[in-house]
Amino acid sequence: xxxxxxxxxxxxxxxxxxxxxxxxxxxxxxxxxxxxxxxxxxxxxxxxxxxxxxxxxxxxxxxxxxxxxxxxxxxxxxxxxxxxxxxxxxxxxxxxxxxxxxxxxxxxxxxxxxxxxxxxxxxxxxxxxxxxxxxxxxxxxxxxxxxxxxxxxxxxxxxxxxxxxxxxxxxxxxxxxxxxxxxxxxxxxxxxxxxxxxxxxxxxxxxxxxxxxxxxxxxxxxxxxxxxxxxxxxxxxxxxxxxxxxxxxxxxxxxxxxxxxxxxxxxxxxxxxxxxxxxxxxxxxxxxxxxxxxxxxxxxxxxxxxxxxxxxxxxxxxxxxxxxxxxxxxxxxxxxxxxxxxxxxxxxxxxxxxxxxxxxxxxxxxxxxxxxxxxxxxxxxxxxxxxxxxxxxxxxxxxxxxxxxxxxxxxxxxxxxxxxxxxxxxxxxxxxxxxxxxxxxxxxxxxxxxxxxxxxxxxxxxxxxxxxxxxxxxxxxxxxxxxxxxxxxxxxxxxxxxxxxxxxxxxxxxxxxxxxxxxxxxxxxxxxxxxxxxxxxxx
Numbered sequence: 001x002x003x004x005x006x007x008x009x010x011x012x013x014x015x016x017x018x019x020x021x022x023x024x025x026x027x028x029x030x031x032x033x034x035x036x037x038x039x040x041x042x043x044x045x046x047x048x049x050x051x052x053x054x055x056x057x058x059x060x061x062x063x064x065x066x067x068x069x070x071x072x073x074x075x076x077x078x079x080x081x082x083x084x085x086x087x088x089x090x091x092x093x094x095x096x097x098x099x100x101x102x103x104x105x106x107x108x109x110x111x112x113x114x115x116x117x118x119x120x121x122x123x124x125x126x127x128x129x130x131x132x133x134x135x136x137x138x139x140x141x142x143x144x145x146x147x148x149x150x151x152x153x154x155x156x157x158x159x160x161x162x163x164x165x166x167x168x169x170x171x172x173x174x175x176x177x178x179x180x181x182x183x184x185x186x187x188x189x190x191x192x193x194x195x196x197x198x199x200x201x202x203x204x205x206x207x208x209x210x211x212x213x214x215x216x217x218x219x220x221x222x223x224x225x226x227x228x229x230x231x232x233x234x235x236x237x238x239x240x241x242x243x244x245x246x247x248x249x250x251x252x253x254x255x256x257x258x259x260x261x262x263x264x265x266x267x268x269x270x271x272x273x274x275x276x277x278x279x280x281x282x283x284x285x286x287x288x289x290x291x292x293x294x295x296x297x298x299x300x301x302x303x304x305x306x307x308x309x310x311x312x313x314x315x316x317x318x319x320x321x322x323x324x325x326x327x328x329x330x331x332x333x334x335x336x337x338x339x340x341x342x343x344x345x346x347x348x349x350x351x352x353x354x355x356x357x358x359x360x361x362x363x364x365x366x367x368x369x370x371x372x373x374x375x376x377x378x379x380x381x382x383x384x385x386x387x388x389x390x391x392x393x394x395x396x397x398x399x400x401x402x403x404x405x406x407x408x409x410x411x412x413x414x415x416x417x418x419x420x421x422x423x424x425x426x427x428x429x430x431x432x433x434x435x436x437x438x439x440x441x442x443x444x445x446x447x448x449x450x451x452x453x454x455x456x457x458x459x460x461x462x463x464x465x466x467x468x469x470x471x472x473x474x475x476x477x478x479x480x481x482x483x484x485x486x487x488x489x490x491x492x493x494x495x496x497x498x499x500x501x502x503x504x505x506x507x508x509x510x511x512x513x514x515x516x517x518x519x520x521x522x523x524x525x526x527x528x529x530x531x532x533x534x535x536x537x538x539x
Contacts, residue, residue, distance in 0.1 A: 049199035051284030054262035054355050056144070056348030057292040058206050061256045062319045062341060063147035064414055065299070069311055069318055071476070072249030073231025074300050080246070081296055084253035085289035087464035090457045092260050092285045093450060094429045096278030099264040100446025103277050106362030106519055107264035108133050111428035113519035115435060122518035129427045130363050131503040133261075135496070136420025137356040138392065140259055142399035143413045144349035145173040145180075150410070151345060154315035155338050158324070158331055163316070166403050173400045176346070180353045181393040185384055198347035205340050206291055210298030212337070213326040217302045226300040231307050235478040235488075247471045254468055255414045256292055258421045260285050262355040278448040302326050356392050361385040366519055370506060402495075406487060415472045415492040426465040433458040 061068075068077045095108070104110040113126030149172045153164040164172070214220065232245050262284075264277060303310050303322050313321030320338050327333040364375045364385070375387045403410055435442050436455050450457055473496075477488045507513055 048280040048283050048287075049196045051260060051262050051280050052287055053198040053202065053348055053351035054259045055257065055284055055288045056202070056259070056345075056352065057256050057288040058202055058295055058341075059144060059147070059345045059348040060258070061252065061292055061295055062151070062317075062345070063143065064252045064255050064411075066311060066316075066318045067411055067414075067476075068249060068252035069231060069307055070233040071251070072245050073307060074226055074229040076230070076246050076249035077252060077296055077300070078227055080250045081253045081256070081293055084250060084257055085293070087460065088257045088260065088285055088289070089282075091425060091429070091461040091465065092281055094432065094454070094457045094461050095261060095264065095425060096281045096448055097446070097450050097454060098428055098432055099281065100274050100278045100448035101444045102446075103264070103274055104362065104519070106130075106366070107261050107359060108424045108428050109359070109362060109368075110519040112424075112431060115428055115431035116518070117431070117434060117439065119518075123513070123516050125427060125431070126518045127368060127503070127507060127516065129424050130368050131499065132420045132427075133359060133424035134356075134363065134369075134420075135499050136258070136417050136422075136424060137352070137359055138395045139399055139413050139417040139420060141177070141180075141349065141353050141356055141392070141396040142173075143255075143410070143417055144345060144352060145176045145396065146170070146400050146403060146410060146413070148176055148342065148345040148349065149173045151317055151320065151338065151342055154317040154320040155335065155342065157315045158320070158335055158338070170400055170404055174397045176349065177353075177393055177396050177400070180350045181389055183350055184353050184357060184389050185379070185382060185386055198351055201347060202344055203287070203291060205344055206295055209337055209340060210295060210302075213302040213323060214298055216333075217304065217326040218328060219304050220301045221303055221305045225305045226297065229305075229307070233311070234476065235480050237480075244474075247468075248474070248476060250468060251411075251415065251418065251472060251476075253292075254418045254422075254472075257285070257288060258418050259352060259355070260288075261421070261425065262352070274447045278446070353389075353392065353396070356396075357385060357389045360392055361388045362519075364388055367512065367516055370510075402491070406489070406491060411476055412491040412495065415476075415490070416495055419469050419472050419492065419496065422465045422469045426462055426469075429458050429461050429465075433462065 065077075068080075072080070098111050098115070099107070102111050102114055106113075109126055109130040112129040113122045116122035116125050146169065149164070149169040152172065153169055157163040230242070232241070234245060234248070236244060260281060264281060299319065299322055302325075304325060306325065309325055310318040310321050314324050315321055319341065320334065323337045324331075324334045360369070361375075363369050364372045367373070367376075369375070371391070375385070375391060377385065377387050379386045399413060399416075402413060406412070433455065436458070473490070473493050475484055475488075475490050479485055479488060
């Protein structure tokens with residue numbers, strides 16, 4: 001069917017050009033924003049697998065489990081995960097409803113533009129959303145790359161007795177990003193099968209790792225420890241500190257469940273997107289919630305009531321320390337399970353960079369970023385935006401340099417990821433709620449609809465996103481003697497403010513505010529000139 005559509009499109013262009021076989025690129029008069037699409041190479045399961053692989057719940061939890069153990073301990077990890085899972089389901093359901101009507105590579109950025117109350121606000125709101133979402137995705141790529149190298153450092157400590165220096169980890173993380181960038185130049189359907197393998201591997205490897213460590217562990221933690229033990233290694237003391245610590249500790253769960261808009265970012269390349277994309281988003285979150293809960297509970301039971309051994313064991317990675325402890329200090333078995341975990345993280349980072357490039361390309365296509373004209377090129381052989389992928393690599397690598405300046409930089413990167421995502425999720429949900437309450441005549445519904453539950457879900461989602469986003473700007477640790485220092489300072493606000501200042505300056509002092517009109521709604525599906533495939537654009 002797709003081939004016939006392509007032939008019809010080319011025949012139409014050929015006729016307009018005066019006969020012949022016709023060009024493979026449409027005439028310049030039809031190179032509008034709405035006619036430049038990416039190839040529909042994903043089926044329903046691929047949409048789910050990309051979403052699940054991008055959320056990468058096991059990878060995310062492994063990278064921030066130290067933070068969870070220090071900031072609240074098991075009780076906050078378990079109950080915080082359940083609370084975050086519930087509110088994340090409300091949020092993804094609200095987003096899936098919007099995605100069903102507006103399947104587009106720009107996802108939340110695109111939705112914010114088309115849901116704006118009027119055309120005057122559309123460019124401004126979508127521009128703000130675009131920068132927050134872009135920052136969240138770039139930070140997520142960087143956190144996966146640097147987190148992978150932290151686990152590699154733990155591997156070398158076990159294998160050779162020496163950990164990697166921070167500088168070596170930074171260099172290695174950039175090399176990893178280059179490898180992901182090169183793999184992201186493959187055709188999307190090839191990446192889709194790669195992502196299918198990634199999703200299946202993540203689920204099976206999780207069951208395998210947890211079953212093995214629980215079975216082989218000489219003894220297990222008691223249930224009281226797993227579900228009620230509180231721990232505070234943040235430096236904050238006082239009668240009211242417990243509430244503050246509990247709120248801080250939810251970061252582990254928020255980061256573990258971030259990035260679930262990835263299915264929407266690939267919806268433009270998904271067959272039957274109005275149904276498959278929203279279904280894939282929800283299924284990916286449900287699978288992640290269940291998988292993450294099993295992983296957390298399994299690790300806590302396998303740790304033998306030993307928080308101190310997890311945090312200050314043979315390596316700096318709590319998960320690797322649990323492996324080591326479960327296997328009674330057997331290095332070979334610990335290295336084997338660590339290798340399983342390393343592949344998990346690598347696959348997750350590869351899948352997520354794909355999502356980042358698609359969102360960035362959507363912004364480039366609408367001329368929302370500096371250098372959009374140069375980046376707005378699609379590779380005619382692979383249907384990939386190669387220049388966008390290269391720019392994403394540069395931005396990802398830049399954030400990976402932060403650990404050179406602060407020991408808490410990695411936590412800051414995970415917070416930037418979470419806040420960037422949450423603000424960009426909240427904007428379209430808030431605008432959808434505004435339509436429900438004040439502009440019901442503008443409401444459009446796709447194949448997936450929450451019906452009477454739409455408004456309650458949107459209100460609960462917004463409340464959760466606002467509360468948790470504000471909390472993440474607060475200090476995470478404090479020195480009992482020196483207080484807040486350069487070393488333990490939370491740099492999240494600095495990076496966020498710097499990015500927003502740059503975005504504002506670009507809007508204020510460049511020509512973008514004159515040429516950028518916000519994302520435009522797609523042309524009619526009945527339009528014979530609507531393209532389902534990508535074309536090379538040499539601007």
